[in-house]
Each structure stands twice: as C-alpha cells, then as structure tokens.
Amino acid sequence: MRHTLIALTLALPLAAQAQTKAPASSFEIKALTPETALVAAQAALASCRAQGFQVGVAVVDRSGLTQVFLRDRFAGAHTVDVATNKAWTAASFRTSTLELANESQPGKPMSGIRSTPRMLAVGGGVVIEAGGSIYGGIGVSGAPGGEADDACARAGIKAIIDKLEF
Template sequence: MIRYPSLCLAAAAAAGFSITTAAAQDAIVTFKSLTPDVAVEAAQAALESCRAEGYQVAVSVVDRAGNLQTTIRDRFAGPHTPDTSYRKAWTSVSFRTDTLELANLSEKGEAWGIRNVSMALPLGGGVQILAGDGSMLGAIGISGAPTGTADATCARAGIEAIEEKLIF
C-alpha cells in the first residue's frame, strides 16, 4: 500500500477550511439597511404628500430593527404626532406588516394580543419599506391625517419617492 502523507494533509486541511468557512458564514449576519439620507428623503416626501392634502403630520422612519432614523413634525401637527408616528413605524417593522392591516386584524379579534404589546400601535399609517428583493429595510410611520388610511397613503408616497434607490 502506497501512502501519500502530503496529499492526506492537504485534503484534511481543505476539509477543515471548508468547515471553518461554513461555521464563519453561520456566525455572521449581513443585511441591507437604509442610509440616513434616504430615510430623510422618504420622510420629506411623505410630509409633502400630506401637506398637499392639507394635513399637518409627523413622519418617522425606522430601520429594520426599529431604531429611529428620522422624525419630522410639521409646524401645526399635534404634540402627540411624533411619538405616534414612531410607534406606527416601529409596529410595522416589529410585526412585519403594515399597521392598517394590523388594525383590521386586531379589531376583528384575530390579532387582539398585539394591543397588549407596550410599544405596539396598530393604527393605520405604518408602512414597511422593502428592498426590490422583498427584504425588510425599515418602515415609515405617519400621524396627524384625519384617518389611518390617509396616513398610510402619505407613507406610501414617501416610499415611492425613494423606490428607485431600493431596487438592488
């Protein structure tokens, strides 16, 4: 029987390397995230959309982890609107669902437990920001329009303004 120790060592090293590489890949998470500039751009576009309809609102954008990236409050928006817009955006990211849908589900009793989560605010106006491949980038929340549906419409206008930047 002929032995090739150097070949065996090379094979063992290669096998060990691939196991190490696989373990390293399992230990590291990579994800896409909005830049602060794009978050501000979306918030400003949403604010302008609401202004065009005559609404004084606050707009918040959070990243995929629910961390606040920006908040803009129009000059006559109520004092509660910055916190409310943030909570709507946070709720959308946390439950990976637009808050208008969560409001409908929780009113019907299907997702009533959401209303017991301390930060959750299942009222219309929180809309997910998704990349072109469908991955979560964050959410935008609006507060101050007369209805949750109107808040959500303004949020979508903010997302549409940055849509070309999300296709990657």
C-alpha cells in the same frame, strides 16, 4: 485494485464532509442611509401637506430605532409618539399597521398583540422593503384617518424605492 477500493472508501467520507457547509457565524443586512430616510420622510410630509394635512413623519431602521422625524408646523404634539410608534410597529411586525388593525380586532386570533408596548394597530405605518430586504418602517400621524396616513407613508416609500432596488 484493492488499494483503489481502500482509497475510495477512505476518501468518500472526507468528500462528503467537505461539501457540508458550517452554519454562518454572521450575516449582512441592508440599511437606509440617513439621507435616504430623510428623502422618504420629506416625500411623505409633502404628500400630506399637498392634501392639506399637518402631520408628523418618522422613519425607523429595521430594529425600530428612529433615524428621522419631521413634524409640520401645525401638527399636533401627539404626532411625535404616534408616528414613531406606527413606524416601529410596521418594522417590528414586518407588516403595515393598516393590515394589523384589521387582523388584531377583538375576537380575532391576533387580538392579543395589541397589548404589546408601543404597538399601534391603526393605519399609517408601512414596512420599507425592497429586493427581498427589510430596511425599516415609516409612520405618519395627523391626517384624518389611518388610510390617509397610510397613503402619505406609501408616497414616502415611492420616493426612495428606485434607490433601494438596485
């Protein structure tokens, strides 16, 4: 009996130690393929074009790096930077730029983020998210107003969401 107690006393700390997991030294992320990013951009462009809007569309990965950019033939030169920065902002802040436009108005607690380089607080940038994973962002520029840009960006996400949720 005494030997059993000694053995249990020695074994308990080892058992507790075995159940404690060490923190992970790496992690996995999900990313869009260039083909999927292109489908999203094409769908956003088609949605805006169907409404008579000439736009630029950017898709960025979760780090904000551009994967795809499409510019309709009559979209303004500014749409290249604006769409890309909207997509970057959505991916970086993990929220739509339409929401950020509201939350970062002068006098609001988040107003200071408007001074962040590349940050654009105007509608048209949307996070690409599915199944609890953030894949990146999509940005649209050139439609008449942020709400119209936002709707086209969401059409782009709608075109690929089924592929991401598996």
